[in-house]
Amino acid sequence: xxxxxxxxxxxxxxxxxxxxxxxxxxxxxxxxxxxxxxxxxxxxxxxxxxxxxxxxxxxxxxxxxxxxxxxxxxxxxxxxxxxxxxxxxxxxxxxxxxxxxxxxxxxxxxxxxxxxxxxxxxxxxxxxxxxxxxxxxxxxxxxxxxxxxxxxxxxxxxxxxxxxxxxxxxxxxxxxxxxxxxxxxxxxxxxxxxxxxxxxxxxxxxxxxxxxxxxxxxxxxxxxxxxxxxxxxxxxxxxxxxxxxxxxxxxxxxxxxxxxxxxxxxxxxxxxxxxxxxxxxxxxxxxxxxxxxxxxxxxxxxxxxxxxxxxxxxxxxxxxxxxxxxxxxxxxxxxxxxxxxxxxxxxxxxxxxxxxxxxxxxxxxxxxxxxxxxxxxxxxxxxxxxxxxxxxxxxxxxxxxxxxxxxxxxxxxxxxxxxxxxxxxxxxxxxxxxxxxxxxxxxxxxxxxxxxxxxxxx
Numbered sequence: 001x002x003x004x005x006x007x008x009x010x011x012x013x014x015x016x017x018x019x020x021x022x023x024x025x026x027x028x029x030x031x032x033x034x035x036x037x038x039x040x041x042x043x044x045x046x047x048x049x050x051x052x053x054x055x056x057x058x059x060x061x062x063x064x065x066x067x068x069x070x071x072x073x074x075x076x077x078x079x080x081x082x083x084x085x086x087x088x089x090x091x092x093x094x095x096x097x098x099x100x101x102x103x104x105x106x107x108x109x110x111x112x113x114x115x116x117x118x119x120x121x122x123x124x125x126x127x128x129x130x131x132x133x134x135x136x137x138x139x140x141x142x143x144x145x146x147x148x149x150x151x152x153x154x155x156x157x158x159x160x161x162x163x164x165x166x167x168x169x170x171x172x173x174x175x176x177x178x179x180x181x182x183x184x185x186x187x188x189x190x191x192x193x194x195x196x197x198x199x200x201x202x203x204x205x206x207x208x209x210x211x212x213x214x215x216x217x218x219x220x221x222x223x224x225x226x227x228x229x230x231x232x233x234x235x236x237x238x239x240x241x242x243x244x245x246x247x248x249x250x251x252x253x254x255x256x257x258x259x260x261x262x263x264x265x266x267x268x269x270x271x272x273x274x275x276x277x278x279x280x281x282x283x284x285x286x287x288x289x290x291x292x293x294x295x296x297x298x299x300x301x302x303x304x305x306x307x308x309x310x311x312x313x314x315x316x317x318x319x320x321x322x323x324x325x326x327x328x329x330x331x332x333x334x335x336x337x338x339x340x341x342x343x344x345x346x347x348x349x350x351x352x353x354x355x356x357x358x359x360x361x362x363x364x365x366x367x368x369x370x371x372x373x374x375x376x377x378x379x380x381x382x383x384x385x386x387x388x389x390x391x392x393x394x395x396x397x398x399x400x401x402x403x404x405x406x407x408x409x410x411x412x413x414x415x416x417x418x419x420x421x422x423x424x425x426x427x428x429x430x431x432x433x434x435x436x437x438x439x440x441x442x443x444x445x446x447x448x449x450x451x452x453x454x455x456x457x458x
Contacts, residue, residue: 006092009225013088013166013306018319026299028172029163033295035179037288039186039207040065043200044284046186048349050137052277052356054197055349057137059280060130061145061201063261064117068110068149070254072156075106078247079157080164081305081386087165087225088309095225100232101239103157110153117146129265133273140198148205151212158215158228165225166302170218178211249385249393256402263409264421271418274355279421281349281356282363289334293327293374297382305386317447320383324440327375335371338364363422370429377429377436383443392439399435404428 013021040062048055079102083095117124125138155174162171182203189199219228234240244251261283268275300323307315338345346360377400384393405428412420412427 006225009166010087010090010310013303014310014312014315018303018315019322021303022296022300022319022323024299025163025166025168025302026296028168029298030292030295032159032168032172032175033291033298034288035176037284037291039179039182039204041284041288042183042186043204044281045349046190047137047141047197047200048277048281050190050196052273052350052353053131053133054137055356056134056273056276056280057130057141057197058200059261059276059283060125060128060134060138060265061141062280062283063128063265064124064142064145065152066254066261067113068145068152069156070251071109071113072106072153073160073254074247074251075102075109075243076157076160076247077164077250077301077385078102078243078245080160081246081301081388082242083161083226084164084166084302084305084386085309085388088306092225096227096229097232097234098239098243099161099219099226100228100230101234102161102243103154103228104230104233105240105243106153106157107150110150113153114146114149117142117149121146128262129269129276131269131273131276134276137197140196141201144198144201144205148201148208151205152208155208155212155215158212158219161226162215162218162224163298164302164305166306167218167224168299168302170223171215174211174215174218177214178207181210182207245390246385246388248390249381249397252394252397252402253381253400256398256400256405259402260405260409260425263406264424267409267413267421267424268418270413271421272355274353275359275418275421277350277353278346278356278359279363281346282360282367285338285345285364286367289331289338289368289371290374292334293331293378296327296330297323297378300379301382301386304383308387311450313447313450316383316387317444317451320379320440320443320447323383324376324379327379328372329375331375332372335368338368338371342368359418359422362419366422366426367429370426373429373433376440377432380436380440380443384439387443389443389446392442396432396435396439399432400428404431 044058047058079098083098086095121142125135130138159171185203186200189195189203218224264279268279303319304316342361342364346357350356381393381396408424408427412424
């Protein structure tokens with residue numbers, strides 16, 4: 001980027017009205033998140049045509065994909081929030097060092113995960129809750145997911161970088177291209193070529209490779225504000241410590257999502273393949289619905305972090321309140337729709353299995369009731385993380401699928417049977433909402449104090 005382009009970008013991020021700026025950044029991020037969730041849902045849809053056990057296998061391997069996402073999002077959001085504040089403070093060289101260090105750090109970790117996962121795949125699938133009938137499908141699916149792990153992980157990192165610097169449109173192009181390709185390849189690989197469950201994973205790995213190449217091209221062609229160069233990789237441990245510290249809330253959120261998914265599969269497996277399949281289908285639908293809020297929140301994050309770095313605390317406050325209000329309204333509308341049409345939605349996947357229908361409808365409706373509460377939880381977590389408030393952000397991230405969910409999923413099924421599996425996540429969401437309200441008020445008071453300090457200093 002030229003100096004003139006950098007100045008123009010800086011003025012856009014610090015002077016454009018926050019409602020307009022968040023909307024402009026949120027649209028491509030919402031599309032990116034929903035396309036990502038859509039092709040995950042498409043995998044479940046096409047694989048479910050092979051049978052209930054095959055549908056359950058997708059839910060088992062989803063735990064692995066959650067771990068891959070955890071690595072990519074932890075480093076991508078940690079480094080992304082840091083480099084966004086550095087760009088806001090006009091420290092461009094430091095931002096490039098942060099971006100380069102984070103990218104190659106993620107590459108190293110993802111290669112190690114791919115190797116270890118491939119070596120121990122059968123035992124790992126059983127550990128994740130695969131029943132004897134689900135196991136062959138899960139192994140076939142996981143083989144190609146592990147093979148594509150490095151490009152998946154690094155794609156998440158680069159996508160978060162582009163969002164962090166306020167260029168979400170580039171990220172949308174890369175993610176959407178891969179997602180559309182995945183949906184197109186699924187039926188070809190699964191049915192036409194006869195690869196079955198493995199075909200869905202092949203389609204995912206190949207589409208992620210395409211996304212990786214497109215996203216990397218933006219950095220190599222100078223379309224981004226930062227560069228990714230191996231010569232700029234930091235040799236100082238404090239660089240990586242800072243990335244992990246700021247990314248820790250994401251690690252808790254994504255990592256615990258994987259742990260929660262494993263615990264959910266293990267608990268559901270006690271009630272048969274139909275329960276595993278139903279919770280897998282419900283999980284994908286809920287993630288698709290929730291991706292709208294995640295995308296909107298990720299449109300808010302660069303506005304928050306950039307202006308925090310530029311010491312425009314008034315804009316951070318206005319952006320936080322705007323995102324919380326709009327996000328709550330949006331998720332309320334989505335929740336009402338999912339609740340009303342739960343039977344029709346679940347029937348798309350396994351209409352011929354009455355047990356999957358019964359459990360899936362109950363689970364989807366229970367989670368739909370709690371969707372309106374996710375607006376305040378998400379914006380609070382992202383506001384704290386984007387401004388470097390790692391500890392409270394981590395505490396909130398741990399609540400929804402960690403310190404609250406895990407005790408519930410380990411106890412309620414023994415007390416309530418399959419209803420305990422269905423109700424564990426909604427109850428965890430309900431309690432997390434009250435924690436978020438407390439931290440939301442804390443964050444606004446923090447900004448008020450900084451505004452008074454800034455005004456006084458001036």
